[in-house]
Amino acid sequence: MKKNHKYIFVIGGVMSGVGKGIASSSIGKILQAKGFKVNPIKVDPYLNVDAGTMNPTEHGEVFVLDSGLETDQDMGNYERFLEMDLKDDDYMTSGMIYRHVIEKERNLGYKGKTVEAIPHITEEIVSRWKKSAEHHNSDVTLVEIGGTIGDYQNILFIEAARNLKIKYPDDVAFIIVTYLPIPGSLGEMKTRPTQNAVRQLNSYGVQPDIIIARGTEPLDAKRKEKIAISCAINPENVISAPDIESIYDVPINFERDKISSVILKVLHMKGRVHNGDLDEWKTFVKKRAKAKKQLKIAVVGKYFDTGEYTLSDAYVSVIEAVKFSSYWKDTRSQLTWVNSKEYEKNPKKIEELREFDGIIVPGGFGESGIEGVIKTIEFVRKNKIPFLGLCYGMQLAVVEYSRNVLGWKKAHTAEINPKASRLVIDIMPEQKENLKNGNYGATMRLGAYPAVLKKGSVAFEAYQTGKISERHRHRYEVNPEYVPDIEKAGLIFSGKSPSGKLMEIAELPKDVHPFFLGTQFHPELKARPLHPHPLFTAFVSACLKKQSS
Numbered sequence: 001m002k003k004n005h006k007y008i009f010v011i012g013g014v015m016s017g018v019g020k021g022i023a024s025s026s027i028g029k030i031l032q033a034k035g036f037k038v039n040p041i042k043v044d045p046y047l048n049v050d051a052g053t054m055n056p057t058e059h060g061e062v063f064v065l066d067s068g069l070e071t072d073q074d075m076g077n078y079e080r081f082l083e084m085d086l087k088d089d090d091y092m093t094s095g096m097i098y099r100h101v102i103e104k105e106r107n108l109g110y111k112g113k114t115v116e117a118i119p120h121i122t123e124e125i126v127s128r129w130k131k132s133a134e135h136h137n138s139d140v141t142l143v144e145i146g147g148t149i150g151d152y153q154n155i156l157f158i159e160a161a162r163n164l165k166i167k168y169p170d171d172v173a174f175i176i177v178t179y180l181p182i183p184g185s186l187g188e189m190k191t192r193p194t195q196n197a198v199r200q201l202n203s204y205g206v207q208p209d210i211i212i213a214r215g216t217e218p219l220d221a222k223r224k225e226k227i228a229i230s231c232a233i234n235p236e237n238v239i240s241a242p243d244i245e246s247i248y249d250v251p252i253n254f255e256r257d258k259i260s261s262v263i264l265k266v267l268h269m270k271g272r273v274h275n276g277d278l279d280e281w282k283t284f285v286k287k288r289a290k291a292k293k294q295l296k297i298a299v300v301g302k303y304f305d306t307g308e309y310t311l312s313d314a315y316v317s318v319i320e321a322v323k324f325s326s327y328w329k330d331t332r333s334q335l336t337w338v339n340s341k342e343y344e345k346n347p348k349k350i351e352e353l354r355e356f357d358g359i360i361v362p363g364g365f366g367e368s369g370i371e372g373v374i375k376t377i378e379f380v381r382k383n384k385i386p387f388l389g390l391c392y393g394m395q396l397a398v399v400e401y402s403r404n405v406l407g408w409k410k411a412h413t414a415e416i417n418p419k420a421s422r423l424v425i426d427i428m429p430e431q432k433e434n435l436k437n438g439n440y441g442a443t444m445r446l447g448a449y450p451a452v453l454k455k456g457s458v459a460f461e462a463y464q465t466g467k468i469s470e471r472h473r474h475r476y477e478v479n480p481e482y483v484p485d486i487e488k489a490g491l492i493f494s495g496k497s498p499s500g501k502l503m504e505i506a507e508l509p510k511d512v513h514p515f516f517l518g519t520q521f522h523p524e525l526k527a528r529p530l531h532p533h534p535l536f537t538a539f540v541s542a543c544l545k546k547q548s549s
Contacts, residue, residue: 013197021074025081035272039136045153060313068447293331321527340372358386358543361393394518457494462538470521478503515542
């Protein structure tokens with residue numbers, strides 16, 4: 001461990017969903033602005049080895065790193081807030097830890113010793129935290145421990161953090177993010193749930209240094225004092241975190257309570273000479289606040305009958321990518337979730353899409369609602385409504401074009417109908433071999449892959465470069481057998497793998513359609529508040545142009 005390296009552990013109290021990820025991201029942003037190099041780590045206590053097999057409508061979006069590791073959506077928050085690409089060492093689950101320790105034991109890595117949760121699991125956890133810090137050569141490591149105080153699953157991670165605190169008392173800080181409810185019948189903010197959460201944390205041998213008090217209203221001095229007395233901390237170490245309009249206001253809001261000064265004091269750190277002190281971030285926040293124009297964008301897909309609350313988690317990166325590009329164009333985008341199944345039941349209903357300034361078809365899997373998505377793509381192509389297709393959205397755009405322009409009525413994707421006469425979307429031959437052998441993981445294209453862009457294309461104009469790298473998460477590809485005929489019919493594959501074998505971007509030229517573009521990759525995963533993704537910005541620009549025409 002680097003001398004005087006600092007660790008901050010963020011733990012949740014009272015209830016789940018209290019905002020630990022946003023709090024951790026915001027603290028990291030503030031410390032960056034103070035001149036410190038930060039690396040975040042997300043700890044998920046579930047036994048899944050990664051997030052790839054988890055249902056996004058239950059757990060939230062699967063966020064893919066450059067390496068291809070499938071992670072929790074909080075990793076996306078870290079990357080967006082901290083403007084950095086994270087590594088495999090920055091994410092861990094109980095499943096990862098246990099698998100590694102068991103494999104090591106099977107290979108006699110412990111030389112015949114009895115292997116137990118303590119110390120072997122906790123030692124493996126700490127070694128991974130240290131490894132992540134070394135890889136980033138950071139000053140401060142921020143560790144968000146998933147779950148809530150009282151969950152059985154996260155006890156070993158808290159125990160590992162406690163052990164670090166014992167060894168390095170001046171270099172480790174604990175922050176608990178709690179919730180202060182205001183019962184409707186009482187109309188008064190209650191501190192007792194926070195007091196109980198802190199006492200439960202105390203029962204693990206951990207005393208929080210800072211309490212972040214979430215609630216619908218700001219915390220008053222009286223309640224700060226009450227929490228401080230009952231939880232044995234200074235009143236200035238109780239940070240008020242009321243509900244606000246945007247998560248991107250959180251770093252600024254935290255600094256109103258001088259959280260950076262509190263953290264530096266707790267960790268015995270000296271302030272550094274720095275430039276700007278959140279100036280760029282404040283500019284972005286002001287852009288969002290001042291944006292007056294409104295765009296209406298429909299997101300058409302097949303999972304949208306599960307409720308909007310769920311969707312906001314399942315497609316969080318898409319939502320944020322649209323926001324970033326919109327704000328920098330001095331506008332806001334109102335997203336409307338449209339269930340593609342409705343267009344299968346009632347084809348005339350598709351006319352409602354004329355009301356929108358643009359249409360997005362995001363990623364997805366499976367058969368349900370697919371014909372409605374294909375009808376949507378046909379409608380927006382013929383009516384020249386700006387269209388952005390992401391992964392499955394691009395694949396279905398190729399299916400639609402093959403059916404309705406080339407006349408291949410039975411064109412399809414192997415994912416839905418592997419016996420179709422024209423599989424314009426298929427699994428590559430080498431991937432089929434893996435499937436036969438039951439090696440399903442090897443059939444997914446995961447992580448960052450390079451692509452070469454065609455000069456003069458919409459994509460090239462957006463990126464302003466001919467070489468890009470983007471993140472993937474899919475199994476099916478455009479079948480190269482049909483590419484020459486499809487391109488001859490007018491659909492341009494403007495982005496291809498360096499070998500020319502894999503199609504990465506499909507588009508129509510601007511003289512045919514104002515903006516019709518689909519990507520095999522997920523551009524939303526690399527969108528940042530201060531650096532919006534060029535394809536989303538190009539899409540938003542096209543939507544604004546349509547609105548003003």
